[in-house]
């Protein structure tokens with residue numbers, strides 16, 4: 001990679017930094033009591049929660065830092081934090 | 087068309103003909119006549135630009151930085167304390183490789199407060215990554231702006247440029263100045279074509295931070311661009327000469343140096359006085375000449391060395407001082423001439439508007455003939 | 471224009487702490503602005519965690535110049551856009567240090583000149599990037615590394631500077647406060663601001679788990695408590711007049727304070743009744759000034 005002029009960059013590059021490695025706790029989206037409200041996706045500071053084909057939500061563990069906000073805020077209590085197995 | 091006009095207005099004319107889209111400046115003596123004239127031009131519809139009247143020089147250059155990154159040609163002007171307040175933005179704009187052009191109406195730095203001329207303001211920014219051009223008269227002050235824009239915006243350079251001209255001595259002096267027509271200027275200086283810009287259709291992040299893995303390489307790239315600027319300056323200076331009849335293809339101007347024993351070295355308006363003194367001394371059979379450093383950044387080492395290859399001594403008129411060290415020009419000259427055996431006298435002179443007259447130049451030549459060294463020239467011993 | 475909540479313009483892989491209010495707030499801001507925007511950021515947490523070269527997290531054009539000049543840079547960007555007849559909105563997103571303190575000269579100048587841009591202050595109430603030093607936005611009695619609580623100190627000795635009123639006094643047509651704890655409110659206010667001509671100011675309460683001392687999972691809960699206690703009034707001002715206020719069933723301030731390490735000295739080793747009462751008085755004053763209470767407390 002040659003340097004840009006003036007220390008600029010185009011989008012997409014931060015994705016090379018897999019922040020999932022930071023995790024000590026892991027959110028498990030159980031898809032059980034979930035009402036598909038989408039709050040978890042809206043409030044994840046990592047943009048790491050995505051809707052799946054069934055309309056449920058899952059975390060992208062490449063980037064999820066395990067902060068637990070989604071589990072804390074899920075009104076249906078459908079997300080469970082468990083210790084990360086390393 | 088040649089007109090008699092004030093130096094500040096000659097600069098304003100050059101700015102008008104360079105068609106910046108955004109001007110931002112803050113008033114400070116002796117820069118004011120430039121920016122007032124530009125404001126009039128905008129008000130009268132003679133210049134299609136937005137003039138942002140900011141609350142400080144710091145904001146003036148910051149606004150220019152933002153506008154430049156958004157893809158328009160920009161202009162600012164300041165001096166002394168104003169430039170000192172811009173210090174942080176100067177380094178930043180250069181590192182971001184934004185080709186701003188700014189006029190410096192050279193003035194001393196406080197304290198003591200002084201509105202009069204010397205070069206301590208722009209010299210204090212010599213390490214900032216800006217090109218620095220020094221004009222010796224109003225015509226040069228005018229012409230160098232076109233060249234500054236061309237070189238700064240050249241995609242092989244992309245560094246900001248300062249056109250420095252002496253406060254009051256040139257800003258407030260009337261001289262005949264040849265003002266070219268818009269078409270001629272347009273042919274020399276085409277519309278700004280940004281290398282990259284802020285644009286929602288192609289989003290780029292500007293001004294990221296660099297870890298130790300990258301920082302040095304970014305600085306090295308600036309240095310390489312500065313070295314490339316030498317060639318671009320020469321090419322543009324030559325083309326300017328072909329188009330307008332005033333050649334700037336040399337980064338240094340040599341005056342009666344061919345057979346000179348003693349070379350005076352100076353920058354800016356002082357060169358006029360020095361040339362007059364040289365003519366007198368030449369009439370008396372003294373072999374003296376002048377090296378006018380028109381470009382201080384990038385420093386033209388090779389050109390200086392070549393121009394001075396025949397002299398036995400140089401006497402430098404440094405209108406600045408690095409307190410605790412020496413004059414900035416003196417330091418560069420010592421580096422350039424190292425190993426040549428040429429003797430060097432560095433005179434800190436003309437600080438804070440102290441006049442340097444022809445007789446002073448003659449005296450300095452005499453001092454140089456007596457030996458090298460570093461002195462403050464022309465001190466009033468009676469108050470010390 | 472409806473806000474597309476699924477639009478992601480703030481990318482994964484940024485280096486904010488887990489549970490960071492700034493990262494969440496910035497994501498929400500960009501959902502509200504959409505793609506047709508140019509963002510200016512001052513130096514600070516956000517700038518640092520989102521742009522270590524070459525790993526930018528920004529999917530919109532973004533520029534950082536210095537700590538204290540974001541509003542001046544934005545002025546230049548805005549004028550240059552207009553000159554080129556371009557449509558992008560200009561939005562500054564920066565922290566409270568850059569906004570309340572070091573950048574206030576540029577900010578005041580830009581608002582006085584009336585540039586058409588939106589200045590969003592992500593307020594985490596201290597200099598977090600440099601290690602939790604107090605700023606003009608730090609609340610009364612908060613312990614920071616430069617206003618530490620100690621035998622002779624209850625922490626920060628001054629109440630928070632009233633920036634929204636200062637910005638409104640500049641003639642800003644739209645000034646609002648909001649919080650990352652209320653994503654819809656935040657997005658709507660940003661949308662209103664960018665669609666209001668002239669300089670607009672939005673101050674976002676952005677809880678900082680690292681600097682305030684709470685678990686990252688509590689960022690939203692803490693944000694809600696700040697609002698519910700009346701310590702962070704949520705309101706809108708149009709042309710200097712308060713036009714909309716988020717009414718609350720007010721909770722005592724200690725419910726908010728006791729959750730955070732920065733106020734721990736008010737409860738341990740002994741409960742500092744007088745100090746807690748002073749902070750309660752700040753909330754009470756906010757409540758009467760903005761009419762926060764749903765019904766008067768008994």
Ligand code: SF4
Nearest residue numbers: 044064065067068070
């Ligand atoms: S734990 Fe935090 S980072 Fe992971 S998905 Fe939930 S909110 Fe996002």
Ligand code: SF4
Nearest residue numbers: 034035037038040074
């Ligand atoms: S917040 Fe909970 S209920 Fe709502 S979509 Fe996410 S997992 Fe489902």
